[in-house]
Amino acid sequence: MRRVVLAVPDEFAPFRQAARGLLAEAVPPHAIAWSEGEPDLFAGASAAPTSGGVGDRVGPAPDGPCAPPVAVPARFLPLAEEVIRHRAPERFALLYEALWRITQGERALLQVASDPLVHRLERMRRAVSHDAHRMTAFLRFREAGPNRFVAWYEPAHRVLRQVAPFFTGRFAAMHWAILTPDASLAWDGSAACFGPGVSRDAAPCEDALETWWQDYYRATFNPARANETALRRHIPRRFWRNLPEAETVPELLSQAGRRTAAMTSEKLRPVIKN
Amino acid sequence: MSKAPSLREKLSILADAAKYDASCASSGGTRRDSRDGKGIGSSTGNGICHSYTPDGRCVSLLKILLTNFCVYDCAYCINRKSSNVRRARFTEQEVVDLTLAFYRRNYIEGLFLSSGIIQSADYTMERLVRVARLLREGHQFRGYIHLKTIPEASPALIEEAGRLADRLSINLELPTEDGLRRFAPEKDGATIESAMGRMSGAITAAAAEPRGPRFAPAGQSTQVIVGADGSDDATILGRSAGLYGTHRLKRVYYSAFSPIPESSQALPSRAPPLAREHRLYQADWLMRYYGFGSGEILAGAADGMLDLAIDPKLAWALRHRERFPVDVNHAEREMLLRIPGLGVRSVDRLIAARRHRSLRLADLARLAGSERRLRPFVVTADHRPTALLDRADLRSIVAPPRQLALFA
Ligand code: SF4
Numbered sequence: 001m002r003r004v005v006l007a008v009p010d011e012f013a014p015f016r017q018a019a020r021g022l023l024a025e026a027v028p029p030h031a032i033a034w035s036e037g038e039p040d041l042f043a044g045a046s047a048a049p050t051s052g053g054v055g056d057r058v059g060p061a062p063d064g065p066c067a068p069p070v071a072v073p074a075r076f077l078p079l080a081e082e083v084i085r086h087r088a089p090e091r092f093a094l095l096y097e098a099l100w101r102i103t104q105g106e107r108a109l110l111q112v113a114s115d116p117l118v119h120r121l122e123r124m125r126r127a128v129s130h131d132a133h134r135m136t137a138f139l140r141f142r143e144a145g146p147n148r149f150v151a152w153y154e155p156a157h158r159v160l161r162q163v164a165p166f167f168t169g170r171f172a173a174m175h176w177a178i179l180t181p182d183a184s185l186a187w188d189g190s191a192a193c194f195g196p197g198v199s200r201d202a203a204p205c206e207d208a209l210e211t212w213w214q215d216y217y218r219a220t221f222n223p224a225r226a227n228e229t230a231l232r233r234h235i236p237r238r239f240w241r242n243l244p245e246a247e248t249v250p251e252l253l254s255q256a257g258r259r260t261a262a263m264t265s266e267k268l269r270p271v272i273k274n
Numbered sequence: 275m276s277k278a279p280s281l282r283e284k285l286s287i288l289a290d291a292a293k294y295d296a297s298c299a300s301s302g303g304t305r306r307d308s309r310d311g312k313g314i315g316s317s318t319g320n321g322i323c324h325s326y327t328p329d330g331r332c333v334s335l336l337k338i339l340l341t342n343f344c345v346y347d348c349a350y351c352i353n354r355k356s357s358n359v360r361r362a363r364f365t366e367q368e369v370v371d372l373t374l375a376f377y378r379r380n381y382i383e384g385l386f387l388s389s390g391i392i393q394s395a396d397y398t399m400e401r402l403v404r405v406a407r408l409l410r411e412g413h414q415f416r417g418y419i420h421l422k423t424i425p426e427a428s429p430a431l432i433e434e435a436g437r438l439a440d441r442l443s444i445n446l447e448l449p450t451e452d453g454l455r456r457f458a459p460e461k462d463g464a465t466i467e468s469a470m471g472r473m474s475g476a477i478t479a480a481a482a483e484p485r486g487p488r489f490a491p492a493g494q495s496t497q498v499i500v501g502a503d504g505s506d507d508a509t510i511l512g513r514s515a516g517l518y519g520t521h522r523l524k525r526v527y528y529s530a531f532s533p534i535p536e537s538s539q540a541l542p543s544r545a546p547p548l549a550r551e552h553r554l555y556q557a558d559w560l561m562r563y564y565g566f567g568s569g570e571i572l573a574g575a576a577d578g579m580l581d582l583a584i585d586p587k588l589a590w591a592l593r594h595r596e597r598f599p600v601d602v603n604h605a606e607r608e609m610l611l612r613i614p615g616l617g618v619r620s621v622d623r624l625i626a627a628r629r630h631r632s633l634r635l636a637d638l639a640r641l642a643g644s645e646r647r648l649r650p651f652v653v654t655a656d657h658r659p660t661a662l663l664d665r666a667d668l669r670s671i672v673a674p675p676r677q678l679a680l681f682a
Binding site: 108111112113114115116119133136137138139140141142143149151166168169170171172173174189190207209212213215216217218219220221222224225226227228229230231233234235243245249252253256260262263 | 282285286287289290292293294307308309310311312313314315316318322323324325326327328329330331332333336337372375376378379380381530532533534535548623624626627629630631633637638640641
C-alpha cells in the first residue's frame with residue numbers, strides 16, 4: 001500500500017504532482033491510501049488570487065518534479081480543480097481512479113456522464129460550484145471603518161480561493177477582509193492576501209445599515225404569497241444565522257395570514273364578469 | 275396630512291409599492307468589473323439572488339419606485355391615483371446613495387428602478403435616467419441597472435436609458451387589448467407595442483455592433499398579470515409567443531394577480547392559485563428551450579388552461595402517447611427533449627454519453643436524477659415498457675403525488 005499525504009488539501013497542483021508520479025510507476029488505484037496532512041498552507045503565503053489555484057507554491061509530493069506530465073483530456077482539469085475543494089476525504093482517490101481509467105484506454109471517460117464514477121465526480125463538482133455561488137450571494141460585509149469592510153462566512157467546502165476573483169473584481173476600490181473558519185482573505189485595494197482561518201468573534205458583530213436592509217426585506221415581501229417551503233429550499237437553515245434579514249422571517253410568516261385576510265375582506269367586492 | 279416620511283420610511287413605502295413587479299433578474303449584462311480601481315461593481319453575466327423573500331422569490335436588485343405618486347388610475351395597481359396608500363418620493367441622490375450602500379455590503383446586484391407617472395411621461399423618465407446617469411457616470415457603478423421605460427416618453431430619453439441600463443422593461447400587465455381598456459384606460463396598447471418595437475430594434479442594432487454605443491445588453495422584458503382579467507392560459511401563452519417572436523423579448527414574467535390593500539372594486543377579490551403562475555412559467559420554458567410551439571402545448575386540452583396538478587410537459591406526453599416510447603439510444607435530440615423528466619442538460623449529456631455506451635435504465639437514472647417518471651416513456655438497452663402507455667391510470671403512476679404541496 002502506498003501512502004500519499006497531501007499537505008495542501010484544496011489545491012490541484014500538489015495532487016497533480018503526486019498523481020503524475022504514481023501513474024508513471026503504474027500504481028493502480030486500489031494500492032494507494034490518500035490522506036490530508038497538516039495544513040501548513042499559509043506559511044508566508046501571499047499570492048494574487050487565481051480562479052484556478054494552480055500556483056507555483058506546491059506542497060510536498062512523493063515523487064519530485066521530474067515525474068513526466070500525463071496527457072489528459074482538457075475537461076479533466078476544471079473538473080479536478082473544483083472537486084479538490086470538496087471536503088469529502090475520498091476526493092483524491094476518486095480523481096486518481098478517473099485518471100487511471102483515462103490513461104488505461106478510456107480516453108472518453110469524462111464524456112460518459114452516466115458512468116457511476118463520472119456521475120459521482122460531477123455531483124461533487126456541482127456541490128462545490130453551488131457552494132461557491134452561494135458564497136457570492138449570501139456573504140454580507142459589515143462596515144468596520146471608512147471604506148473598510150469585514151465579512152464572516154462559513155462555506156460548506158473550501159471555496160474561498162474560488163470566489164476570491166469575484167470579490168476582488170467587484171469591490172476592488174474597497175478595503176475588506178473575508179473571514180472563514182479555515183481560511184481568510186484580505187484585500188487592501190491592490191493585493192489579495194490569504195491567511196489562516198479565524199473564529200467568528202474576529203468579525204464585527206453589527207452594521208447600522210442592517211436594519212435598513214431588514215426594512216427593505218420586509219417591504220418587498222408580499223404576504224399573499226407566503227411560502228415557507230420555497231424559502232427553505234432556497235436558503236437552507238445553516239445560512240440563516242449569518243444573514244441579517246433572516247431575523248425577520250418568523251414574524252413575517254406569522255403575520256402573513258392576517259395581513260392577507262385584511263386585504264381581501266376590507267370590503268366585499270363582486271367578482272368581475274366577463 | 276401626515277408628516278413627510280423620513281428616508282427610512284420612504285424606503286419601506288417605495289419598496290412596498292414596487293413589490294408587485296415579479297422581475298428581479300440580474301442576468302445578461304455585459305461582463306465587467308472594477309479592477310481598474312476607479313469605480314465599484316461588476317457583472318458576471320449570470321444573475322445572483324442575494325436573498326429570497328418568505329415566499330421563495332429571488333431578491334437580486336434593490337427594487338423600488340422613485341415615487342408612488344401617479345396621475346394614472348390603473349385598477350390593478352396599488353399606486354393608482356384613487357388609492358389611499360401613503361405616498362412618498364425619493365430624490366435621485368437618495369436612490370443613488372441607498373443603492374451604493376446596499377451594494378457595498380453585498381446585499382444586491384444593483385438597482386431596479388421604476389416610478390409612478392408624475393407631471394408627464396418625459397418628466398418622470400428624465401428622473402429615472404438621471405439616477406442611472408449619476409450611478410454610471412458620477413460613481414462609475416458597474417453593477418446591474420434595470421430601468422422601467424415609460425412608453426410615452428420621448429425616444430431620446432429612451433435611448434439614453436438604453437445606453438445606461440442593462441435591461442429595460444415595459445409592463446404589458448394585461449394580455450389582451452380588452453383587458454387593457456377596462457383596467458388601464460389611460461394606457462394604450464399600440465403605444466406600448468411601438469415602444470417595445472423601437473427598443474427591440476435598438477437592442478438588436480447595438481448587439482450587432484459590439485464596439486458601438488451599448489443599448490440594454492440584457493435585453494427587454496415585460497410582465498403579464500395572470501387572473502385579473504378573464505384571459506385563459508392559451509391566450510396568455512399565445513401573447514408571449516408573439517412578444518418573443520416580434521420584439522425578441524428576453525423574458526415574459528407572469529405575476530399571479532395579488533389582492534392588494536385599497537383595491538379597486540373592478541377586480542376579483544381572490545388571488546388565482548399560485549400554481550397557475552408556476553405552470554405558465556414551465557410552459558414558457560418549453561417554448562423557449564424545448565422547441566414547443568405555443569399552440570402545441572395546450573393542443574388537445576379541453577379548456578385552454580394548463581393542468582394545475584402536473585407539469586405541462588407531462589400533460590403533453592399523456593395526450594400524445596402515440597409519440598412514445600422513445601428509444602434513448604437512437605432518438606433525435608428534438609424528441610429526447612419531449613420525454614417527461616428529462617431536462618435540456620440531461621439530454622445533452624445523454625447524447626454525449628451514448629456515443630460511447632449503450633444506455634441502460636440505471637444510466638438514465640444517473641443522467642436524469644431519477645428514472646421512475648421516465649420509465650413508461652423510454653426504451654433503453656435493458657428496458658421496454660410493456661403496454662404501460664395504454665393504461666388508463668398512467669397519469670397516477672407518473673404524476674408525483676406531493677407536487678402541489680409547494681403551493682398549499
Ligand atoms: S401608471 Fe398605472 S401601473 Fe403605473 S404606477 Fe401608475 S397606476 Fe400604477
